[in-house]
Amino acid sequence: MVAEGEIQKHIAAEFPEAKIELPTANRVSLVSPLHYFPELAIFLRDAEGFDHVTSVTGIDYPERGLVSVTYHLSSYSRPPIRRIVLSVSVDLPRQDAKMLSLVSVWPSAEYHERETHEMLGVMFQDHPNLNLLLLPEDWTDLPPLRKDFKLRGR
């Protein structure tokens, strides 16, 4: 819990507008405004040592008009914080969900961002290849993980 608290303090010092939740064992999560990227990402990678993305989750909140994109980060190069997963969330407007791609900071995010793009309709600017990954090439319907896409038969 010591390391989690330390990380929280460092982030709060550099990026005061980020809302950091109470850290639990091995988990630190924060919600950041969009304008902190990519500086926040570079800070987390270089100063704190979170060198790869374990997943990128997108959650659709239609009643709040938001799509929340969360990057889950972890570290290989610093064994003491390997147990920590740091989640950075960004809230994007549902009708115009776009943000800067973080592939230049973390190459491991490439396929995850591509999947979030096709499943939730989030545009990642400057992404090297934003083609459909898991969906068929001729997909014309809504992004499937949006709440207004209903599964047939349910």
Added chain:
Amino acid sequence: MSEVTLNIGPQHPGSGHFRLVVSVDGDTITKATPDPGYVHRGVEKQAEYREYLQNIPLLERPVISDSNGSVYAYVLAVERLAGLTVPERAQYIRVLMAELNRIMSHLYWLAIFGIFLGHSTMFMWPFGDREAVIDLAQRAMGTRLTYSYFVPGGVRNDLPDGFKDQAIRAIEFLEKRLIEYNAIFMKNPVFLQRTRGVGILRTDDAIKLGVVGPTLRGSGIDADARKDEPYDVYDKLEFDIPTFPNGDCYSRSLVRLEEIKQSIRIVRQVLEAMPPGAFRARNPSVLKPPRGSVYTRTEAARGTYAYFITSKGDKTPYRLKISSPSFRNLPAFEFLMRGSHLADMPTIYWSLDYWPLEADR
């Protein structure tokens, strides 16, 4: 010969349900683009329509050769969300079954590696020996491959009588066979020629690409969720994380064979230390966890499995995100195959242990 584009397509003896678009110039691969998505079934979306307990058969299907490994993280996540306790015996049983699944999955991997390299004995022997472990699983859990055995709060039923003796016989048999595998497969001169120095993934590239599992440990990084973030009773057991520094296909193969040995070691300890007691905590079958999110990680056979579950207090999850090891190893395809021989393509592909169903969900 000018550049030829080959579709190592979904209908190909060397690809599984997955397409690799490969551009070849003579014998050298200039570009290899993976094209997953042929078995995408929308598991994450479907999970939002089912109750937490009903999701277990859904979530173990993507990874049939290691089904306990994929469900373990989910069950832990639900327990953490809902604040459930798990009796100690159940924890030991879960570790035991997860390790047996790891052995099964690695033997399957070795067998298919044999097919890819053109070595039919390497295909026949592991498949035959895997029956010893599948037999154990069938006695304890009822089916051979997909069990629906782990539930939030414990396991579905207790181990049958006489299980311990049968298990010890099975792992002693496997230990003898592993010696033979080492002599005939790992020290085989043609195998060494085909895998040494092929598909080298350096340590810093492995970190940048974010790969997991034996692919990572074959490149010198000893990260394993069982040691980094121990769950259930892993912190009470003694085992090593095999790591090899070279990063070629041979290192990754050695990692997997060593992991079978370590799993046998864990199984022995668990069988010795298993306490009596309840195998499941009494919980309502329709769980309604309070609002919140949780992120859990476990180490399945192919790598780190992670689940991110968000709950709004309903009986179905609001969002279930699966981070599967095969999906996380996808960047390695493009990276490793560029510049290699065409005949190295199956070697590299299978040394990454990519399971199309697991990547597509």
Added chain:
Amino acid sequence: MLDLNEPLASLLQVLVFPGLTFALIFVLFMVWYERKLLAKMQLRVGPLYAGRFEGILQPMADFIKLLFKEVIVPKQADKFFFLLAPTFMMAVSASMLALIPLSASQVIADSNVALLIIIALLSLSPLTIIVAAWASNNKYSLIGGLRALHQMTSYAIPMSFSILGIVLMSGSFSLLAIVESQRSSWFILLQPLGAVVFYLAALAELERVPFDIPEAETEIVMGWETEYSGINYGIIMTATYIKFYALAVLFTDLFLGGWLGPAPVPPVIWTILKTLLVVTLMMIPRGVYPRLRVDQMLRFGWTGLLPLSLVNLLIGLVEIAYLKL
């Protein structure tokens, strides 16, 4: 030797023994033998049900099944050569067989340059494979055919060199003369290096593991055989196994003294027993080794086998000089 004044006897020789019928029966036996041998190595049982004894009729059953399958000719393929290429292969294999004696009197065609003709026929097989691969009009077939061409050409040269020592020692290219000159000692004792080189080169010529790159199924489906189905494929398989049989008997005649052996066992039986031994030795690597990569195979042929065969020739010359052979 065929005596054209006795047409009936000659016809029997060609068609029954040691000709077509015997060759086909032996080939069927070899297929069964290989499957059983491989099964025992892999802790399996192999064919079990077809025929009373341990599935001995399994290859026959498979052949009959192939007869019933449809011969699919791809739309864009060159139909004439696609259908004829297997027959070319069969012709080459059968011609080789005709020149190889099973005993002093059991040979269909002999000549004092028999060995040269056999080597020439062996060099013809990659050509037939390229015809099959090209006529298929398929990317995978083409890659497989080119690999086969590279492989067989690279290994035909060490094979030809490995037998030069024997030719010099026996003074003739005729197989009858070569076997006769082994009365004092078998050539495998005098030219062991040559035997090893010939054995490895034969494995490569036959596309057997570890040299089965041309049909590396996990990369290029079935290689140059991809588009072949039905009886067309059956003819290719038969031609391959007849070549296998021919090379095994050739090895016996060249290195193991052919039909020489103590009475009362008839000479033909000696040849067949020794051939079975050679066949077994050629089948065992299939259960033990994975497949080599193309560049590794080529490197081994040119920088490994070729120098070895030349060293072998040198040893042969030294032996001739000092042992007054």
